[in-house]
Amino acid sequence: MKFTNLISLLIFSLLVSCQQQETSKEKISKEIVLCFDHYNPKHYKTPAGAFHIEIPKVSYIDSMNILIKHVPQEGFDTISINCPEAFREVAFSYRNFEYIYYPLMQGDTITISMDSLDYPLLYSKHHKKRDRIYNMNHQLRKGHTHLGLEAKTCLGDTWVIIAQNIDYIRKHKMNRFLKDYCPLDSLHAMFENYKIAYIDTVNLFKQQQLISDEIYDRYNYLLRLKGYEAQRMLNKDSTYYRKMEQEISDKYACYPSYHEFLDYYLWFFNYHIKRTIESQGSHYDWRQTFAELSTKAFQPKSMQILLQRCINEIGENFSAEDLNIYLNKYVKITGDSILYSKIVEQYNLSADASQLLLKDIQGNRVNFQELLEKHKGKVIYIDFWASWCVPCRKEMEPASELRKQYEGKDVVFVYLAYNDTENSWEKAVREEKLSTIETSYFILNSKNSKMLENIDLRLIPRYIIIDKNGKLVEMNAPRPSDKRIKTTLNKYL
Missing domain, CATH: 3.40.30.10 (Glutaredoxin)
Structure with a gap:
């Protein structure tokens, strides 16, 4: 009898142990581990000296739907990202100039390093076939770049101004700007060639069943995002933002690329917003932007992201009185008290106003x-x-x-x-x-x-x-x- 009880106890222990192991495996499978191997891209500056303000080196949306910005430690660093779905989109920046978005697979462990130009390189520890998918953009950008940047980046930035004013620049011997010059038709040709190669590659991945329908749709979305960036400097249609509104949906709020999409939306939206002179010079009147956006029928997460941007801009460029007014409006619309507390602390709004x-x-x-x-x-x-x-x-x-x-x-x-x-x-x-x-x-x-x-x-x-x-x-x-x-x-x- 004692022997039978002992056997039953051993079987029960083995079952519990197996269940714990399965639970542990299930927990691990719902995470993505990122291992940074000397991933510390330098600040990029063009030959003419153009550079961007610093942007997050790594960003992703966490399980609380908060955009997380991460700066890896020099040398080696590791972070774990919760991933309840089939994949999680993670953004890496290329030298503070470009974002590259990667749909990373659930349960994967990925090493991130850089090539000789500081472009991200990703390697899967468990599924080597995924390296080809993860590094798709690294392969596609070869032969389709200007000064190491994607053509869509140049079309959406000051290269357009240089190209449009090249005769004036040459006439007045502004040689510094010539270092960054590229004809507009060349930039457009580069981008069109890139898009063809991008579409062909993604379609091939789909045919070979290397990616799911969901990831296939995500890649196509990212291509549309590149298209919006490429149109920023050239498209002066003050109603263009309305065409983008059909893509504003909370179902995309779990992707960092969606935040960039909403930034482009605001870029086009502000074409019809008046400018005002405040502490840091001439700016769009983000108070008017806030007022107009708040009347639109956007879903709650998207509305919150858009109005947060307005609050941050009002905080930087307008008075404390304005900031308090629009902070209160923001809380009433979104119910988000976290940003309210953050802004009050950031600008010390509760301090004694009679003192400096x-x-x-x-x-x-x-x-x-x-x-x-x-x-x-x-x-x-x-x-x-x-x-x-x-x-x-x-x-x-x-x-x-x-x-x-x-x-x-x-x-x-x-x-x-x-x-x-x-x-x-x-x-x-x-x-x-x-x-x-x-x-x-x-x-x-x-x-x-x-x-x-x-x-x-x-x-x-x-x-x-x-x-x-x-x-x-x-x-x-x-x-x-x-x-x-x-x-x-x-x-x-």
Whole structure:
């Protein structure tokens, strides 16, 4: 009897163990593991010097339908992506210029490296036949690129402006731009040849049953996405966005490429939106964009993605009052309180608006009034700048010379980073050698400070001077490179 019980116990244990193994296998099969092998593409710059702002090196939609942006560690890095469906679309960027979208198969483990030009190379650990599918774009781009970029990228960017104005460029000997020049008909021919090769390859994969119907449809969608990008600079039809609206659907919201599609949609949509001048120059009035989009009958996820973009643009380019108004509208429409909390924290909207709050590179905080009290009895020359502001950065070298000339005198040079991000500011502070200057600060509440509103700070660079008694005496002082600056400073000394 005891022996029978022992056998029954062993059989039961084996069954439980098998079930656990099956459950474990099932769990593993619903993930994709990405192994980055020295995947760290450099920032791309064309021969003429054109470059893009940094874009995420890797992005995908997680199980909570949130767009995740990942920067792999240098050397080796590994991430696991939940994949309940047959595949998960993952985006890799080529040198901050292009996105390449890969439908990666459920349960796969994939190594990502780069070729000699930093283009992504993917290799499946378990299914070598998939390497051919994963690296389709790597093969297709050979012979169909200009300066290493896909023709659709060049058609959707400044290459079009260069091509359209080539006679003027040659006449005025603007030789730098000639380095990037490619005739429009050549770019169109490259793209048409690429599309033919793309369609033939995808059809072959389908005939050979290497890809499913769903992945086949996804590849065709991605080709349409390339087509939208190729039309951006040339298509000036202010109603073109209406043709794209038939493709706006929440069923695509699980793909990062859909976010790029909606960006293109907004590009065409804004053709009929008026421009306005705000803190960073001339911009589309994203308040109007928000208002018009919110009346459309889009499904909830798509509406949320579009309105999020509007909120981010309003946050960057408009006042705290505007931002608060449209944030509240956004929450009412979408019910998304997460973005609300993020924006309030990002712009310090809950801070005391009567104060200008500052932080130095070490993280020490001070308000503007305390700064004035500390340096009372001295002339204070204040430079409002930002890491993204090219004219501001050009003044940093003359500013350094100016500091040397007034060393030991009763002048304090203060640098206040306005409407910036902390990471970008910290990097720029080190590059401009401001990290050792005690009076270099990041403005924590650029959006809602009454002090900035009172001096009507809308455009930068902007310089003001406060005299020895703490009185604002120059609302628009000369910049460091201006010959009048020393005369002006000496007047208040």
